[in-house]
Amino acid sequence: MVFTLPMLKYIVSKINSDIIQLLILNYYCLLIGNFLNAIIIKNPLRDINIYLHLYVISTILVFVLYYMINDIKKMQKKATHDYLTKMKNRSEFQAKLEVLQKKKKIFSLAILDIDYFKVFNDSFNHLVGDLVLLEVSKVLLSFEGNKINCYRIGGEEFSLVFEEINFVEVENKLEKIRLAVQKINIDEMLLDGEVRGITVSIGVSHIKTFSNIENYISSADDALYKAKENGRNQLVVGK
Template identity: 30%
Template sequence: MPSEIDSLLRSPKAYQVARKVLDAMESHRVWPTALNFELWLHYVAAKDSEVAAKIDSVLQSGGTFTDQLGEQIAAQHLPAAKLSGEILDAGKSLSEELDSVSRAIESARETSEAYGQQLATASESLVDQDADAVRAMVETLSVATRKVREENQALESQLADTTEELTRLRESLAQVRRDAMTDGLTNLSNRKAFDESLERACAEAEASGQPLTLAVVDIDHFKIFNDTWGHQTGDQVIRYVASVIGRIADAPRFAARYGGEEFAVIFPGETPETAVTAMEAARAEISSRILKRRSTNEDLGAITISSGIAQRRPGEAPATLIESADRALYASKHAGRNRTSVAEHGSPPRGASRAA
């Protein structure tokens, strides 16, 4: 459902839908905060969603939609809010586990210190003592020894349990991070993951002196296609293109959905020549297939892509590299689309057009 909403907001109907959302909020005296707008967007545009059902339930019961209620619904049903909640829950559990271990270690330390003091006192007291006094002292030490042993056993058991729990929490947090960095429609990395990866790749290239190349990709005439066949079929096309781009981006290459119908591929340690080879292979595969509409099996025709490629120059920031690749992408579109262009950095690779 989030992908359908996202597609709707990129369609020509976006402003019309937005006005309907604001009208609905105003009629129910709901403040137009960003969170409330997102919730009521689901209510207006996705009537079969869980968010819409929750809002309907409140309205039908005569209740008032408050900001607090909106936050509760968002925490339960909106992906971003749920994700934040999962991170907070995992962090809270981790903190509680560490506090528990800290208390157990402190208790064991105090018991060990007391035991050491008892041993020192016993050593001094045993001098010139009779047998009864020695037996009493030995009994006291025996009790203290058992207590220390029990404390250590309890601590060992708790540490084992905590180690297991920390492993589970690390796995949970790793999964949450993967979810936060993954595009829900295509399963490629998302824009946030791309920004982080490009920043890291630029830093590594600057330190090593190795080349770094970036390709940005756009589905040709996607808006017309989307308006003609609908958003669900448009999403089908985006997923298909993403699957092809994903296959040419094995590690250390990095592919991401940059936004809408745009994608990006990072080529660490590679020059534009190899990037062009990869992107031309993807372009050829995508354009060679006649797609069919999944729901009706109608022929959708062939899809084509345009790409822009740029190599990072020493000292160049990630944003500047993106701008160079974007200019090359514009050159591909200006030259008729369905092609790959390389930014003006030295000689263009064979078979590729030159971007101004």
């Protein structure tokens, strides 16, 4: 085992298929057991039927467990992610804020809204609206990382949570997001018609003190409304 385990680990790490990895580990464990059994009873062919049954049964169990785990993962993802954009949903957003509040971590909360989104649906159709949502979500997800989480919290509304990142850096990243969205061009994806430019309004609140979670959201929301009142396509920092 001392010599074979490191080799097995290296081989398994090179395989992309989860099911193949599980099968290799399963057969490895059985082989070790067979080897030890053969040494003890000194007759490796004595229990050959038992060995064969173990290999067949364990293989079936590996496949059953693999598909059960996959189904559970799919169900979990449906419950925690938005069906269209595949971004984390509002329940995950609320859960994240609760964790940050309990840990008393300084963070920034941004709420982003697509400007004149209703016009996309009314002037074209809901498929174009979905395409706009997908393109904006791609931009947001390109900024996601260990300390930046993105969520779709409503129709055309998104949120970003920045954990323990310098407030000036947060604002710079949000400006980059705003400019990146502004560069989206979906005209070439459509068979006909020209879509007006896509822009977003962003409100951000830097959380330094801890209170009710709704206060955090309200603060960022107020900043978002100011951005819209001031002409949209801009970032406003809340109090």
